[in-house]
Amino acid sequence: MLYIIGLGLADERDVSVRGLEIIRKASRVYLEAYTAVLLADQRQLETYYGRSVILADREMVESQSDDILADADEKDIAFLVVGDPFSATTHTDLALRCRQHTPPIPTRTLPNASILTAVGATGLSLYSFGQTVSMVFFTQSWKPSSFYDRVAENVSLGLHTLVLLDIKVKEPDLQAMARGKIIYEPPRFMTVAQCASQMLEVEEERKQGICGKESLAVGVARLGSDDQAIVAGTLEELAQADLGKPLHSLVLCGKKMHEMEWEYVRGFAVDESKFDRIWKAHYGGM
Amino acid sequence: MLYIIGLGLADERDVSVRGLEIIRKASRVYLEAYTAVLLADQRQLETYYGRSVILADREMVESQSDDILADADEKDIAFLVVGDPFSATTHTDLALRCRQHTPPIPTRTLPNASILTAVGATGLSLYSFGQTVSMVFFTQSWKPSSFYDRVAENVSLGLHTLVLLDIKVKEPDLQAMARGKIIYEPPRFMTVAQCASQMLEVEEERKQGICGKESLAVGVARLGSDDQAIVAGTLEELAQADLGKPLHSLVLCGKKMHEMEWEYVRGFAVDESKFDRIWKAHYGGM
Numbered sequence: 001m002l003y004i005i006g007l008g009l010a011d012e013r014d015v016s017v018r019g020l021e022i023i024r025k026a027s028r029v030y031l032e033a034y035t036a037v038l039l040a041d042q043r044q045l046e047t048y049y050g051r052s053v054i055l056a057d058r059e060m061v062e063s064q065s066d067d068i069l070a071d072a073d074e075k076d077i078a079f080l081v082v083g084d085p086f087s088a089t090t091h092t093d094l095a096l097r098c099r100q101h102t103p104p105i106p107t108r109t110l111p112n113a114s115i116l117t118a119v120g121a122t123g124l125s126l127y128s129f130g131q132t133v134s135m136v137f138f139t140q141s142w143k144p145s146s147f148y149d150r151v152a153e154n155v156s157l158g159l160h161t162l163v164l165l166d167i168k169v170k171e172p173d174l175q176a177m178a179r180g181k182i183i184y185e186p187p188r189f190m191t192v193a194q195c196a197s198q199m200l201e202v203e204e205e206r207k208q209g210i211c212g213k214e215s216l217a218v219g220v221a222r223l224g225s226d227d228q229a230i231v232a233g234t235l236e237e238l239a240q241a242d243l244g245k246p247l248h249s250l251v252l253c254g255k256k257m258h259e260m261e262w263e264y265v266r267g268f269a270v271d272e273s274k275f276d277r278i279w280k281a282h283y284g285g286m
Numbered sequence: 287m288l289y290i291i292g293l294g295l296a297d298e299r300d301v302s303v304r305g306l307e308i309i310r311k312a313s314r315v316y317l318e319a320y321t322a323v324l325l326a327d328q329r330q331l332e333t334y335y336g337r338s339v340i341l342a343d344r345e346m347v348e349s350q351s352d353d354i355l356a357d358a359d360e361k362d363i364a365f366l367v368v369g370d371p372f373s374a375t376t377h378t379d380l381a382l383r384c385r386q387h388t389p390p391i392p393t394r395t396l397p398n399a400s401i402l403t404a405v406g407a408t409g410l411s412l413y414s415f416g417q418t419v420s421m422v423f424f425t426q427s428w429k430p431s432s433f434y435d436r437v438a439e440n441v442s443l444g445l446h447t448l449v450l451l452d453i454k455v456k457e458p459d460l461q462a463m464a465r466g467k468i469i470y471e472p473p474r475f476m477t478v479a480q481c482a483s484q485m486l487e488v489e490e491e492r493k494q495g496i497c498g499k500e501s502l503a504v505g506v507a508r509l510g511s512d513d514q515a516i517v518a519g520t521l522e523e524l525a526q527a528d529l530g531k532p533l534h535s536l537v538l539c540g541k542k543m544h545e546m547e548w549e550y551v552r553g554f555a556v557d558e559s560k561f562d563r564i565w566k567a568h569y570g571g572m
Contacts, residue, residue: 009397013304016294016398020303084399086406096409096550109407111295111399111510112302113370116412118397120372123382126402127420131445132413153443159417224397264382 003078004085006112009224011040012048019110026078030056034169035088072105084114118223123264130154135195136166145202152210158256165190189246192219196238216253233270257283289364290371292398295510297326298334305396312364316342320455322368358391370400404509409550416440421481422452431488438496444542451476475532478505482524502539519556543569
């Protein structure tokens with residue numbers, strides 16, 4: 001059996017009791033470590049579980065999944081995923097390979113907290129979110145703006161948009177590679193401020209009024225942990241906000257933002273009276 | 287401190303390790319028991335936690351929250367919520383009352399699995415869902431169809447729609463009430479089949495081609511538990527499907543359903559070749 005186990009968002013104690021029991025008994029334990037990161041590191045997890053954990057990077061999961069699935073028709077293998085197992089398509093892919101395996105490998109998924117729902121801590125209603133988008137690091141020559149079209153669709157319906165921010169873990173250093181060496185760049189995590197700046201940059205170019213300086217948004221960091229941070233304001237304000245250590249995400253507020261949502265979110269505002277003024281003028285039940 | 291603790295979806299062992307530690311130490315433990323139900327009952331939870339649990343019905347949470355919050359500025363109170371704490375607005379409301387309390391009561395939320403993300407077990411991408419809608423039990427004289435407009439908005443963007451199904455817990459028996467007695471009706475949980483039938487009924491009336499007999503959908507039951515059930519098919523097929531015990535939910539598939547999603551979902555189809563035929567003709571990257 002392959003158990004795909006969600007670890008939740010913050011640290012080693014966010015796993016479910018049931019998940020912990022399975023991890024402690026499994027033949028092998030893998031930790032998927034490239035679509036998200038836990039606020040606890042591998043060593044902390046190993047100490048807590050009382051067992052060794054194999055780090056599974058993108059290459060291992062996508063190209064060497066046979067190693068992960070070896071004996072899984074007879075033994076119990078635990079594949080740990082930060083957040084919820086289905087928060088990234090790569091895990092559905094792994095489950096599909098189990099189904100197509102000869103003989104088929106049974107799978108069992110243990111759901112857990114995900115950024116997709118933990119973002120409810122902002123006070124924004126989870127029922128009023130549209131599609132989720134991802135924001136990648138812009139470079140001088142590569143500024144993909146396809147996110148803008150999907151945000152525009154959500155905006156047209158007055159819905160909120162969760163923006164998931166880029167993570168660079170174990171990225172090869174291309175300059176070193178050209179010299180024949182394999183060196184990895186240090187991990188990078190996009191901040192709320194960077195995301196807000198990039199959104200403003202694309203708005204500047206596309207000018208459809210989707211994510212401008214006065215658009216209301218909420219930045220979140222380390223949700224679910226003891227030092228989670230939530231900051232609300234205009235995109236211009238968030239482009240200056242410092243929410244500290246990773247992981248960050250951003251929500252662009254939809255125009256339908258209800259009075260009850262506003263009442264809660266305003267408590268996190270950089271500038272409460274400005275937030276209120278903009279909400280009253282342009283939001284609140286479009 | 288008020289701890290709002292998500293219990294996850296299936297049974298008593300889906301709580302996080304951290305959550306369990308807090309529950310075992312808290313001064314009082316409440317279980318919110320009207321927006322969702324766990325597949326474990328109050329007695330099982332009490333045995334597992336080794337403590338008594340106070341059932342909090344709608345009236346208690348909405349009108350007697352002072353009792354729940356009594357001493358919470360000095361003592362630790364645990365308020366347990368099936369699924370994720372922010373899966374229902376009533377919990378944001380409780381957190382807001384803590385913030386407005388004199389003196390303010392600190393709150394801490396422990397996220398957990400929610401139906402909003404567990405539905406990823408269908409293989410449908412969580413990033414491609416639009417707004418979530420609720421379906422209530424129709425009566426002879428009351429068939430609210432406002433869900434149809436919001437589903438139509440999602441459909442116009444090719445997005446999936448999660449439909450959450452009505453739960454009737456501790457509803458007063460109106461006939462008995464008229465005779466001066468307070469009697470509660472037995473709990474009722476809407477099934478996938480009922481939901482599909484009601485959607486077809488409204489489509490029959492509104493005729494905008496939003497949720498017709500050949501619309502693809504996926505029904506789910508008891509997600510996250512050992513006997514979870516997933517059935518895919520047309521709404522007409524799902525109107526005949528029996529997914530067993532509660533809780534049920536339904537997803538109406540969006541036209542953008544990607545090939546990778548289709549490949550996974552078709553494994554749950556009532557009639558695979560019919561599912562494939564309709565997907566190829568009308569879905570798949572609208």
